[in-house]
Amino acid sequence: MEKYLKLLSESKIFEGVKEEEILKMLNCLSFKIRSYKKGEYIFLIGDKISSAAIVLEGTVHIQKEDYWGNLSILNEMSEGDIFGEAYSASLSGMAENNAVAVKECVILYLNLEKILTVCSSLCDHHNTLIKNIYRTISAKNLFLTQKIGYLSQRTTREKLFSYLSDQSVKAKSATFTIPFNRQQLADFLAVDRSAMCSELSKMQKDGIISYSKNTFTLKEI
Amino acid sequence: MEKYLKLLSESKIFEGVKEEEILKMLNCLSFKIRSYKKGEYIFLIGDKISSAAIVLEGTVHIQKEDYWGNLSILNEMSEGDIFGEAYSASLSGMAENNAVAVKECVILYLNLEKILTVCSSLCDHHNTLIKNIYRTISAKNLFLTQKIGYLSQRTTREKLFSYLSDQSVKAKSATFTIPFNRQQLADFLAVDRSAMCSELSKMQKDGIISYSKNTFTLKEI
């Protein structure tokens, strides 16, 4: 427990709340902490979800496999991100995607409905928590909308370019590192890996970008 | 003002709050109501967004045009939906997409930060409001994730089929009506309209679906 308190205090959810306060708050909320091994499923499509999951450590992919086995990574959650919160608030309450630990993960489960019911000013920092959760979910919204922007591009080159441009802007540098390997990037952009690789080569040949491994540089045109 | 109170009481945001309470609450919050004509821009990329917008009447498209003029409808907001809330909570606070009224619209602006700061139990229904907002944003999240599921499909047929399947499930019927015309559906699914039309024809020929105008029926296989 103690070893996770530091993690919690560093997470976006508990930003601005001191460790001793977090402990008090957790006691007034339903919570559970569990760790997962690399590759392990956190939940599966159809699972009943009653609480939100917060990534304390590691990385989680929200993904879906279609009938023919094509994998789509719908979203990547990393430290401080909330996932599954939408299912717990939905009518059916059932997961519509799989959540998989892509590396060793530590997940905190919280009953958000309980959090949102402000408990007679029992904890001073309840408000902070609500604001933090709101910001996190909003940020996720923004991310999803951005991703839709990439996927809405017609060609692989346009998809790559819009994604890489955004990463460059986010890094405030023409050179930046992305958190995906080639297969993951292809899944994220919903294109074929080998086709994407060859498109990357072409873009490099055309002098639009240069790259090595996961580090890319956008060129002036 | 009075004419909007009924709208507000019917909105998802104020669900469970009586009209007289809403009036009280609005007084303790910053708010603004404005209407827009069909085709009018509600905000543009780069605009500074300080409050969340709630659709009281009409429909809004969140969209983006790329360098070459391709339009992408990233999201459709209808009555009760919140939009722009992510920008107001983000660092830059600037809109990253355009918001356009696709029909006559009435928009309520609320300062969400103010809402989330629970005001010394001044209004009893503040909690209800917070929960409603959370549910709305979560639902939006779910919608965005679903859309990413459609866009992640490789072929136009798969995109159409995954979208139509979901609509069928949502309508709890093999026959259902979609809220898009062909051009809007094509923009939504990020495909070429004419190519999509011909794919729809093929799917009908293949006996997978049948349709007339915006009403579709999924066939047993």
Next chain:
DNA sequence: AAGAAAAAGTTGTAAAAACAACAAGAGTGA
């Protein structure tokens, strides 16, 4: 350090999409 395994890159081909240009139909207003 060697061998195995995983990831990345390459190429050719068949399939699919974008694009363009046009035809047909539905809806609207004078």
Next chain:
DNA sequence: TCACTCTTGTTGTTTTTACAACTTTTTCTT
């Protein structure tokens, strides 16, 4: 009702992608 506009559907061509099969490079393991 006629002309005009908007929407939908059709077809052929060009471009792009998926797919498959393979090579090269990198990373991991013992």
